[in-house]
Amino acid sequence: AVAELPAKAGRLTHSFPTLNTGPYAVFLFHDENADEDLNVSGNRLLEGAGATGASRVESEPNFLQASVYPGPVNVKIFYEK
Secondary structure, eight states: OOOOOOOOSSOOOOOOTTOOSOOBOOEEEOOTTSSSSOOEETTEESSOEEETTOOSTTOOOOHHHHOBOSSOOOOOOBOOO
C-alpha cells in the first residue's frame, strides 16, 4: 500500500485498513522537494527517511528485521546532518 501525507512537525498518523495480515514492512521518506523521489548524493541521504526495524540513519534492515504485523506501528524518520 502507498500513502502520501502532507508534512507537518510532530507525529503523523495513517491507517491502512486493507493490511490486515502480515508480516509487512514500512518504509517512508520526507519528500522535501516534492519530486516523488528519495534524493541522495552518493551514499548520503538528502531527505529524511525511516523504516520499521531501523534504529539509526545508517540502518538497512532486511525484511525479517523490519517485519511487523497489523496494529499500531511507529517509524522514526532520520535526517543526516
